[in-house]
Amino acid sequence: MAMRVAFRCVSANFAAALPLRSRVVPQPVYRLSWPRTLTTSSPLSSALKFTDKHEWVRVENGIGTVGISNYAQDALGDVVYCGLPEVGTKLNKMDEFGALESVKAASELYSPLSGEVTEINKALTENPGLVNKSCYGDGWLIKMTIDSPAELDELMDEDSYEKYIKSIEN
Amino acid sequence: MIHFGLHVSRAMFARVAFAACSRSAQCCTYVRSCSRTVFTLGPSRGAVLRSLSSDVFENLALEDWLHNNLDLSEEGHALLLWQNAPVVVMGRHQNPWKECNVGLLREKGIRLARRRSGGGTVYHDLGNLNITFFTSRKRYDRARNLQLVCSALKAVSPRLDVCATDRFDLLLNGDFKVSGTAAKLGRTSAYHHCTLLSNTDRRALSAVLKSPYQGISSNATRSVPSPVMNLTDQDPALSCELLITAIAQQYAHQYCLEPSIALLDPTDENTLPGIRSTTQEMLSWEWVFGKTPKFDVSVSLKVADAIVTLCMNVKNGIIDTCSLELPATWPYWEAGAELQSLLTGSRFCAGDAKLLSSSLLRSCPQTDGVQDRWRDLCEQVASLM
Numbered sequence: 001m002a003m004r005v006a007f008r009c010v011s012a013n014f015a016a017a018l019p020l021r022s023r024v025v026p027q028p029v030y031r032l033s034w035p036r037t038l039t040t041s042s043p044l045s046s047a048l049k050f051t052d053k054h055e056w057v058r059v060e061n062g063i064g065t066v067g068i069s070n071y072a073q074d075a076l077g078d079v080v081y082c083g084l085p086e087v088g089t090k091l092n093k094m095d096e097f098g099a100l101e102s103v104k105a106a107s108e109l110y111s112p113l114s115g116e117v118t119e120i121n122k123a124l125t126e127n128p129g130l131v132n133k134s135c136y137g138d139g140w141l142i143k144m145t146i147d148s149p150a151e152l153d154e155l156m157d158e159d160s161y162e163k164y165i166k167s168i169e170n
Numbered sequence: 171m172i173h174f175g176l177h178v179s180r181a182m183f184a185r186v187a188f189a190a191c192s193r194s195a196q197c198c199t200y201v202r203s204c205s206r207t208v209f210t211l212g213p214s215r216g217a218v219l220r221s222l223s224s225d226v227f228e229n230l231a232l233e234d235w236l237h238n239n240l241d242l243s244e245e246g247h248a249l250l251l252w253q254n255a256p257v258v259v260m261g262r263h264q265n266p267w268k269e270c271n272v273g274l275l276r277e278k279g280i281r282l283a284r285r286r287s288g289g290g291t292v293y294h295d296l297g298n299l300n301i302t303f304f305t306s307r308k309r310y311d312r313a314r315n316l317q318l319v320c321s322a323l324k325a326v327s328p329r330l331d332v333c334a335t336d337r338f339d340l341l342l343n344g345d346f347k348v349s350g351t352a353a354k355l356g357r358t359s360a361y362h363h364c365t366l367l368s369n370t371d372r373r374a375l376s377a378v379l380k381s382p383y384q385g386i387s388s389n390a391t392r393s394v395p396s397p398v399m400n401l402t403d404q405d406p407a408l409s410c411e412l413l414i415t416a417i418a419q420q421y422a423h424q425y426c427l428e429p430s431i432a433l434l435d436p437t438d439e440n441t442l443p444g445i446r447s448t449t450q451e452m453l454s455w456e457w458v459f460g461k462t463p464k465f466d467v468s469v470s471l472k473v474a475d476a477i478v479t480l481c482m483n484v485k486n487g488i489i490d491t492c493s494l495e496l497p498a499t500w501p502y503w504e505a506g507a508e509l510q511s512l513l514t515g516s517r518f519c520a521g522d523a524k525l526l527s528s529s530l531l532r533s534c535p536q537t538d539g540v541q542d543r544w545r546d547l548c549e550q551v552a553s554l555m
Contacts, residue, residue, distance in 0.1 A: 053357055076355075081263045081288075081391050083463065099262065101391055105310075105353035105360065106262045106288035125389055168308075 048136070049112070049155035052164065056136065057112045057155065059146065064113055067140045068100070068131065071165050077104040079131040082124040084142060089117045091144065093151050098141070100131065113151045115144040211246045216425045218418045221252040222435045224296065226283045229254060231448035232436035233302055233361070234286060239442075242306045242359050249421045250302040251414050251431070254294040256371075257281040258378055261289040261352060265390035265462050267383045273520065273553060274378055284458050287363065289352030290393030293378055297369035297400065299410050301417060303362045310360040312338045312351055319349070319366065322420035326412060327405045339396065340366070346399035368410045369402040383554065388465030459519065460487035471550045474543055476500060480551065484518045501540040505530060509548075523552040 048056045054072035057064045073079070081101040091097050091111040098109045120142050124130055130139040146152070156164060211217050219236070221229050229252045240248055258270050262285060266272050269291040275282050294300065303315040316334040323332050331343050340349035351364040375398065401408040414431075422429045439446050451457055464485040471478045479495040492513045496506045512526040527548030534541045 081389070081463070083263055101261075101263050101288040104312075105355045105362075106286065107355040108357075110357070 048158055049152055050158070050161035050164075051110070051112045051155055053110050055110065055112050057152070059152065062146060063118060064115065064144050064146050065140050066112060066142050066144065067135055068109070069161070070135055073132045073135045073139070075104075076100060076102040076107055076132075078102055079128045082121075082128050082131065082141065084120040084124070085117050087117050087120060091115060091117065093148075100128075109141065111144070112155060113144065114147040116147075117142050117144050119143040211241065211248065214425070214427050215244055215246045216421075216427045217248045218421055218427065218431045219248060219250045220414065220418075220431045220433050221250065222433050223437065224253055224255045225436075226254040226257040226259065226281060226294065227449050227453040228436035229300070230283060230285060230452045231445050232434060232442070233363070234448050234452075235436075235442050235445045236302075236304055237354065237356055237359060237361050240304055240359065242304065245306070245309065247306075247309065247425065248304040249418070250304065250434075251418065252300045252302070253296055253298065253410060254300070255281075256293075256295040256374065257283055258291060258293055259283045259285055260291045261391055261393075262286055262461070263288065263391045263463055264291060264393070265386065265388045265465055266291075266459065267462075267465075267555070268381055268386055268388060268390060269393055270378050271380055271382055272555070273382075276520070278378075280374075280378060282458055283452065284461055285352060287352040287354040287361070288391065290350065290391070291379060292350055292365055293370065293375040294365065295370050295374070297367070297371065297402075297410065299366040299368060299413050299417075301364050301366060305360055305362075307355060307358060307360045310353070310355065310362065312353065312362045315362050316340060316349075316351070316364070318420055318424060319364070319417060321424075322413075322416040323401070323408070325420060326416045327408060330401075330405060330408075337394075338364075340364070342399050342401065342404055345397065347396040348399055348401055350396075366413060367398060367400045368408055368413055369400050370398075372398065372400065385467050385469035385554075386465055387468070388463060390463040390465065455487070455517070455519070459517070462487055464490075467554060469554065471547065473547045473550065476543075478547060480554075482513070482518070487518055489513050489516055489518055501538065501543060502535055505534065505544065509551075513551075518555050520552045520555040523548070523555055527552065 048058050050056050050069060054069045055066060056069050057066050068076075079100050079102045083099045083101070085091070085097050089097070092114045093111060095111045096108045097111045097117070100107050100109060121140050123138065124141070131141070133139060221232055223229055223232070232252070233250060236248065236250060240246065257280060258275060260266055260269055260283070264284070266282060270282070272282065301319065305311070313334065316338060319340065320332055320334065323330050332340055332348065333344075334340055338351035339347050342348045348367045349364050351362065353362045354360065379395070401413070418431055419429065421427070434442070436442065436445060436449070462484070464483070467480070467482045467484065469480050471480060476497045476499070478497070478500070481493045482489050483491045492510050494506050494510045496503055500506070509527070509530055512530065513523065516522050516526060531541060531544055531548065534544050
């Protein structure tokens with residue numbers, strides 16, 4: 001209990017130094033750091049991790065599968081085209097790796113991690129709507145290697161992401 | 171502070187002109203923050219901007235620059251008004267050969283550009299006004315923006331029958347499109363832009379937006395063709411200059427801004443650092459043609475009394491695979507493999523194809539019309555691009 005309080009103070013101080021988005025980020029950062037000591041969130045876990053740009057990544061056997069969240073697909077509207085990179089493309093975390101075009105707008109995609117593209121979802125060529133219908137399943141976008149597993153720790157887990165969504169909706 | 175009412179007579183517009191400032195003064199200031207350039211909006215958190223250029227690549231770069239650099243925190247927003255000299259502008263994921271007559275554009279010296287936003291292909295000239303609404307992602311609202319445009323139009327032309335559709339087009343008299351919309355959602359900000367046909371050359375528009383190219387299969391996004399009309403067909407007073415004033419005034423009124431338009435020079439690297447390299451990117455072959463989603467071309471070309479089949483797969487604008495089938499009786503038949511090999515790996519570009527063919531034609535036997543056949547074939551191949 002004491003440790004939890006101490007952690008909260010530390011992260012609050014840390015959060016005060018963050019620019020602009022400090023109103024939103026502190027809670028997820030705190031939640032990511034502390035549960036790590038209790039549960040294994042190692043790169044071998046297949047739990048979903050989320051970026052604040054609404055991409056998710058699921059890691060299995062050292063390969064990350066990337067897609068967009070339900071919140072993102074809903075905000076985008078019906079996807080009509082998926083512009084994805086070539087296999088072999090090297091990406092740094094936050095690099096733009098493609099774009100989705102929906103009836104609402106063109107929207108760029110940003111890589112959650114650093115790594116190399118190993119596969120792209122060819123089913124989206126004929127059926128871009130899979131991104132809407134099954135954003136966590138058949139509507140995945142790319143698979144990639146993971147150059148830096150520590151980057152996963154910077155992402156939000158499902159609970160934190162849910163809370164993040166609630167905060168930005170208000 | 172001058173307040174503009176919603177129903178202002180046309181005569182008043184001529185007298186109460188918008189104060190155009192040639193430097194970014196009250197409405198926005200340029201500030202450098204950390205390592206990122208930030209164009210901050212003044213206390214009113216809004217600005218009306220106008221481009222001094224009619225070059226499509228400079229203007230697309232300006233729009234991109236503002237999208238990336240405008241500080242839209244605390245409900246910031248901006249309006250950009252711009253016009254282009256004759257050009258065809260495609261959506262981000264479109265195929266130019268499916269959308270327009272690329273050869274005719276080349277012939278007439280009409281430029282071809284690709285936007286960063288989605289949507290379909292349009293023709294711009296100085297009789298068209300482009301309007302971009304910059305907001306945060308949260309405040310992105312195309313319907314609200316189009317309502318503003320309609321209000322502005324009705325303020326200067328009260329009997330005008332103009333309304334927005336659920337595809338975010340603006341229709342005149344219920345039937346004719348005078349405006350089309352496209353948009354881009356970025357990390358934290360968004361923009362919605364639309365055209366507005368004041369007095370565009372409709373004959374040129376129809377001619378260039380008709381694709382003659384056959385045999386292309388692609389999953390690129392397609393335009394939805396619509397019959398169009400100019401606003402001046404209905405009300406001759408609705409020139410681009412009047413539209414600019416009307417829309418700027420409506421925006422300033424709606425968002426309680428100072429009635430001034432900041433003029434921006436998209437070639438000014440001091441005020442807009444990095445804009446020159448964006449302009450270069452927008453006009454590069456790699457962006458305009460190279461970003462075309464992969465497509466296949468499969469055609470049967472008639473040369474004299476023979477049929478030649480050509481199949482190509484094009485990725486990033488480059489011919490990835492090429493197969494040419496010549497009939498067995500085709501003269502100098504062995505050069506078919508050479509042409510196939512020359513085309514593979516080269517750009518899907520008429521100019522490049524002509525250059526490659528000329529080297530082949532030089533080695534062609536000069537007898538019995540052999541050169542003529544090969545020349546005809548090479549010209550037809552180039553005309554596919």
